[in-house]
Amino acid sequence: MALRRPVSELIGPWEEFRRIIPLVSLKSLLAEHAVGVPKVAILMCTMQGQRFLAEQLNSIATQSHPRWAIWASDDGSADYTHEILEYYQAHWGVDRISIHEGPAEGSTANFLSLTCRADIDADYFAYADQDDVWEADKLERAVAWLESVPPDVPALYGSRTLLVDARNQHIGYSTLFEHAPGFRNALVQSIAGGNTMVFNRAARDLLRRAGEDAGAVTHDWWAYMLVSACGGRVHYDPYPTVRYRQHERNQFGSNRSLRAQLDRLRQLLQGRFRDWVDLNLAALGRVRPLMTPESRQILDEFASARRRALVPRLLGLRRAGIYRQTLLGNLGLAMAALINRL
Template sequence: MAGDELSGLLDQQVAVLMCTYNGAHYLQDQLDSIENQKYKNWYLYVSDDGSQDSTRDILRAFEAKTDWLRVIQGPRNGFCQNFLSLICNGLIKADYYALSDQDDIWHEDKLLRAVKVLSDIPCETPALYCSRTKLVDERNNETGLSPLFKHAPGFRNALVQNIAGGNTMVFNHAARKLMLEAGPDANPVVHDWFLYMVVSGCGGVVIYDPVPSLCYRQHAANLIGANDEFIARLRRFGLMLSGMHRRWNTRNIEALSGLREKLTPENRYIYDEFSRFRNASLWNRLVGLYRTGIYRQTLAGNVTLWLAALFKRL
């Protein structure tokens, strides 16, 4: 990257939004990886949800060393509401916003790559960057990669699937304004999935980077990203049969309702049809799924999607 181009990028400030809760064991590694970013124009905001371990001590030491940190008291209502409260905190203002977990290790070019991609998009257009991740164990030994999704991101996908973890997400101020309109009291299943739905639904741009941007640590308290595809498929199928996916869809639809008028006309039609046909007769459920073109990223995922429509589990 040319020097003038890099200088222009560095004028743009990134607010790194981290949520913590009893994360002392791995927190220092994550803070070090943020401090070591090639992109230096960032400020770290941490919403701590009532940690009882030494998390706050580690944060105070980092603040004293760098003076690039502000700690905020979280709402103590789970990680999703903690992230939403931080995203919607009106006192935080920046050009871009990067979500951060407490136990990952960022690649040193994570922010630089994201800002470079986002800076090519007009600032008035909501934009969201996300990426694949490298999976590591408790000792930071590589164990694999997160799934590589090959189909284009979009609202038809976002309604039924999140393509990337929030720990990889960086978004611009136009996307942040949409989240402010949704508000911290929205009650989606998870904040990152909701962000994908909001940006893709409201005419924004979603960029999925197939190159991993961080090491996603897998440990006893964090098993969401486990990379056993067969077990993951069985788990998703079981959740579908149990009705869990249907309950998730209901929550997400309700959370998105406040932004319905902000959806593009095409996406408003898809949203309304999805809200309607998932409760319709068998034939209308299948026809509705076909007509709207809602999809998941893999063949197995789409089979599960059609089975969910068949058994009224959408």
């Protein structure tokens, strides 16, 4: 049996890690004595994440917003992921990072299980993937916008991303979306990755009421749909706050490449997009009483149009006002409607 390597060999340059330890301690001290600084619970899901996890944790440590705590839910990793989390916990303290066992049913189930945990108490909540790198002002920008929203109104922040390769080298940007977010868009598109999302307690309460078994396709698309459907506010920040790492083990990567777009077209033609919409509509049906009257009307018009013959289907979708963020996306939406794959 091969001997397991020391975890210290997997966290990158020791000098960088050693520099961050007192930084985290100082921020913890400042946060304890700061008046009115909101706490952010970082909901991180991990699975076989040893390759990039340390770099992500280091980027969280350097956030300009000082008051945060990581709740890491591991879905049964067989590599060094758990040991790396424990190594950081030993140096940062249990108040900064706690480690939990995920449901082992995929990333969406893992994120929703964390979201619905009653013992996580914070002012704001941020989703975090295991393999990205956060820009230093990510939480600060999100919190600044969230604090402009009344606390009883569900609010969701998301942003554009800077795309990097496995070595954290810049290779591009995610698509810049310019149309206002809203429920009519959320029904057919998720505009911000979960790795950029931060939301307030009212939005988190909505997600908890919907339940961790909501049945939606992905946690980030579900958050966008749910908040926009229930009268909340959604903000898309065109400033990239996350270095979104593209590598061979991405579960969901950027859709910018020609290969990715062709793959999306293939999925549309095969009916996979229609299957996703079916799942999302079923999930929305479970939370219908929480939705605004306007959102219920939009949902009914959209659901009814999908079941009709070609001409009534197109007219119904137009009446419902469903849209995607780009010209190409709307052309794909029109094609899906024409061939009854929506």
